[in-house]
Amino acid sequence: MTKITRRTLLGTMGAAAAASAMSAIPGFAAERTIRHFWWGNPERDKRTFAVIDLFQKHHAGIKVSGETIGWKDYWTKMATQTAGSNMADLIQMDYRYLFEYVHRGALKPLDEYVGKTLMLADFDAAPLSGGKVDGKLYGLNIGSNSQVLVYNNKAFADAGITADVINWTREDFPAICEKITSASGGKMKGSDDLSTSVDIMQVWVRQNGREFYDADGKVTATADDIASFWDYWAQMRKAGVVSGKDRTVVINPPLSETGIVTGGTAISQFWSNQMVGIQALMKDKVGAAMFPHKKDGPYGQYIKPSMFMSLTRDVKDVDAAIAYMNDWVNDPESTQVLGLERGIPCSPKVRAALKPTLSDTEKDAVAFFDAIQDRVGKLPLPEPKGAGEVYELFTRTASEVVLDKIKPAEAAGQFIQDAQDIVDRAR
Amino acid sequence: MRRFITRNAPGYTFLLPWLIGFFLLTLGPILASLYLSFTKYDMVSAPRWVGWDNYVYMFTRDRRFWKALHVTFSYVALAVPARLIMALAVAMILDKGLRSISLYRAIFYLPSLLGSSIAIAILWRQLFAKDGAVNAVLSFVGIDGPSWITDPNTSLYTLVVLAMWQFGSPMLIFLAGLRSIPKDLYEAAEIDGTPAWRQFTRITLPLLAPVIFFNLVLQTIDAFKTFSSVFIISHGNGAPADSLLFYTVYLFNEAFSFFRMGYASALAWVLLVIIAVFTGLAFLSSKYWVHYENERD
Structure with a gap:
């Protein structure tokens, strides 16, 4: 009986400890792979997976594995993965957590890619700068x-x-x-x-x-x-x-x-x-x-920026990850699929392209956004x-x-x- | 030495999978958590040694720690006796020799298998909601029931009821214990005209004491560790108003919501000590009320 007791006991103790002892699981894929992790809802997941399909079609040889979970569990899972040095290459970030993660050294700045492989030239400056911490860009605004x-x-x-x-x-x-x-x-x-x-x-x-x-x-x-x-x-x-x-x-x-x-x-x-x-x-x-x-x-x-996409310190294939990010905010097909579900895009070009295709509710959302501009x-x-x-x-x-x-x-x-x-x- | 090896090598070889599992997945994390309990560790930057700070903070400044202890102790004090009484009662009914007893045994055991599952926790939340099934039944007799789960005055009791409902495994053990009590004792008592209640207190309880003790210890440990059902029912953070802040839920939140793995490890070790103390007390007290058949006073 003592044996059972002790084993069960140890079981609980392990729960908290296990996470810290867990180590990274290496990938075995031969082709280039990137992992994208976001919090979602059924509608968002559907759109995101559609964008992943588009990206894989445009970039043969790069495989994107999408992982999604609800808002609440997202941060728990993120913390565990961070501790285990097993973060996805690209993660969805929130304004609330951005500074915490940057200050803990979990994210990589994007500045060196901007203008080279990440094209943000004509984007609205104010919403874009919401992703800056200590002068460096750590979060790419994917909607306000x-x-x-x-x-x-x-x-x-x-x-x-x-x-x-x-x-x-x-x-x-x-x-x-x-x-x-x-x-x-x-x-x-x-x-x-x-x-x-x-x-x-x-x-x-x-x-x-x-x-x-x-x-x-x-x-x-x-x-x-x-x-x-x-x-x-x-x-x-x-x-x-x-x-x-x-x-x-x-x-x-x-x-x-x-x-x-x-x-x-x-x-x-x-x-x-x-x-x-x-x-x-x-x-x-x-x-x-x-x-x-x-x-x-x-x-x-x-x-505020409703969501960011961030590059993590555990990223394996930076070039593939940046290419994916770039498509997200610039590719006409992808941005069309994403619509306004994650917020108002900060590229004027994308907004203009979306305009004729908006549903009534989306039009209301845009009208609301316009109405509050000079009141916020x-x-x-x-x-x-x-x-x-x-x-x-x-x-x-x-x-x-x-x-x-x-x-x-x-x-x-x-x-x-x-x-x-x-x-x-x-x- | 060589003889030791040749004689025991096959044994250890067969044990190897378990040994590896034990050292890697159990002992390793346990030692790691002991170390971490003396550090400040946010899971991203490296742990920083802080000595006894975590333990000092816990006992001197952390109001939620005491709240968690209060909730957990209340739960253990209510749920363990409730479940044991329920288990014994059902075991005694089954022991009366019902037909197709194995079927009943299986049916009554079922809740224990399901009880800790996520599905049941979600079902529980629905049953005891303001517009849930329990209140629907109560409304037939004209009672307007409260919102059991979101009312901090009643939320803990819904979990006690859940615990009671999972009486299966102690019930099986009680049943086996009851079966081993010699029937002639009861026959002799019948002849002497001893009323049923006295038969229960004078024959059944004393002879069942070792089994009661066994169940008491196991169920107490189990109750201290209750997690998954509370986690779901309390929306993961002890809501409403911390009335369901079980120790394990608090520990989980400190570790995975607030990134204080060091502090959470300290909490885990304190829980270990608490459970050890209670188990120890049970063993000490057992000298006075548990007697084994092969013992001589």
Whole structure:
């Protein structure tokens, strides 16, 4: 019996340790191979594999193996592969993680290929520079996006709402939610409760004239910012015009379980490139709105690179990898297949070529993008190490507030202090 | 020496696959994790030696560590007795000599095979959701049930119920134990007019003690290590509001979400010590309540 006991025990212990001891698995393929790893959804995967097929047709002799997984597990798998020196040659990167990975030495700069095998000459400068860290280009922008509130057009029409959804304010919003709720007899609430949304919290703080972090990684958002944010939603929760607690505490649900798609609410929050995916799941037509701003204050939103493609330190065949990257952003056929699914491309040529082929939803997404251009603020500074953990801390604390386990003011003070602790510890 | 080799070489040769596996896949990682527990290691840059820092931080500053311990201990304290009682009860029913007993045995064992699977965890999440099957049944009798899984007041109990449902393997062992109790003891008790409850406390329990002890130790260890079902049900991070922050889930998050492999290794070693202490306590206490047939007092 002791034997069984000990073996089972060792099993658990091994779990954490195994990852660190795992070593790279060498490839045996004779031909040139590159691995591309991205987080996806069914629609994105379909398009990406189609691009891979195109590339293999254009470049005989290079094989691309595509690997895909959901957002949440993506970063876990990435961490394990990074530790095992087994990263794919090309990976999809997020603005949130770019600096962390660069500072840990996991990515390679692209500058030496730009203008030679990676042609970016006429690309928009601002979105492109979002992929720079310490002056070097580590992430190739493969689409830009912004925060968006997606709303149900039919629900708005049924409730007789004609608000200007770009210029509406924080004061307008609760009344509109109330109208939708009562027009549907309480069956459809006005909006998802966004207390646990890190993205919207950040917009809120910016609307108050502050950034969440300063350049030195100090938390500059105040406890008042956070408390007022939670209070705002708490009041709507009390009025019964936003989604229920049990929905709110489910963090990052799949698209199919979000309020607007299930019909539980008329408004849910996303990133603008996700509009196509949402419309695909819904009968009612959807529209795009900005998050309501503070009267006479800034709008708080910003346009950011929605995804990057990055070259990893474990890359085997650099030339093949760069050729693949170049096709991604320049090849007319590939860019046509990719469309706007990953965000708005930063090559004007590609955008022009896409224009006549856009679906209605895609046209709406582009119109939204144009409408917000001169209302958005500048891209926030790169976040310090540990920022990812601060996000988790936020959703956790917000859940406790939503569940009435702690008062907003008290929770906010605690949150700001803990966030600073996390950042300091990660240095 | 030569004799030792000629005599044992074939044996070790046959053992070789296992030995290689043990040294490479078990012992190696264990030693590596012991080393890493004294380092700061983010899995990308090289580990940096920090001495006892990880352990000091854990016990003095890490509130989530204590929260995780609290959740895990609560779970073990509830789930282990619940599962053992369930297992014993079913074993006793089966022991009464039902027809086609092997069929029932198989059916009752099934949940244990399925219980730790991902599919069941996902099913569980559906069953106990606000609009799930459990509340649908409750609504027939006019009860408006809570959202069991996303309500931090009830979420832990849904996992205790899941643990209870997987009573199969201790049940089989209990059944074997019950079978080995001599029937004439019960016959003698019947003749003396001993009521059933006293037969249970005076005959069944004492004679079953070694088996109960065995099950207790195994199930306790098992409960401390619960991971996959909680990981799925709590969306991988102990949600809602850390009410399902099992120690193993916390460990996993520290390692793979926050890139603190060194700290996570330290957590793993503390878990090892905790399990060892509990197993040790069980063995010490067994002197007072477990008696084996071939023992003389």
